Amino acid sequence: MAAGTALGAGDLHHARQWSERLARHPLLAEAGHQATSTAACAAFTLLHDHPWEVATAGGALGLAYAAMSTLIVRSVPAHRTGVATGMNASIRNIGGAFGTAVVATLVTSDPLPGGLPRESGFTHAFILLTATSAATVALAALVPTVRRQGTTVARHAQPRRKSAHPH
Numbered sequence: 001m002a003a004g005t006a007l008g009a010g011d012l013h014h015a016r017q018w019s020e021r022l023a024r025h026p027l028l029a030e031a032g033h034q035a036t037s038t039a040a041c042a043a044f045t046l047l048h049d050h051p052w053e054v055a056t057a058g059g060a061l062g063l064a065y066a067a068m069s070t071l072i073v074r075s076v077p078a079h080r081t082g083v084a085t086g087m088n089a090s091i092r093n094i095g096g097a098f099g100t101a102v103v104a105t106l107v108t109s110d111p112l113p114g115g116l117p118r119e120s121g122f123t124h125a126f127i128l129l130t131a132t133s134a135a136t137v138a139l140a141a142l143v144p145t146v147r148r149q150g151t152t153v154a155r156h157a158q159p160r161r162k163s164a165h166p167h
Contacts, residue, residue, distance in 0.1 A: 031137055033065075033068065033071065034133060034136045034137040035137055036060055036061075036063065037061060037065070037133045037136070038130060038133040038134045038136075038137060039060065040057045040058070040060040040061035041057075041061070041126055041129040041130040041133050042126075042130045043056065043057035043060070044057045044058075044126040044129070045123055045126035045127055045130055048122070048123075048126075068088065069085060069088065072084050072085055072088050073085065099129075102125075102128070103125040103128075103129070106121055106124050106125040106128065107121040107122055107125050108121065109121060
């Protein structure tokens, strides 16, 4: 989805093909999502002097997160879609609240004499975000994948069947 969005302005047909191929490999798509997030955070750390630098890094981060819901829906059995998207929303809210508190602490921990934050506070915050995002690339490899229309289904993701014999 993010690939289709990012490449769509130039060649929509090829962007859709690439996006569909990527969707068939959710682990690869997730690693790509996290790598894009990591690159965007690193860009914020190093490139923040001009508005176009911030816009470019912010756009990359936005594209990476736009694909997450589609990845989640395609990675779980159909009967678990509601639970999976609900968990995604909840975890995003919790992570966003926690992350905002940590970043606000870093940014405002050493203000200038006039009370404004120093540039170093922002840089430190983006270094932390880059490191956190890089760690999620490794963690993404641990996420079990399920193919909705394929034959490979993670054992723990299969619905439980009721026993014919009560215990």
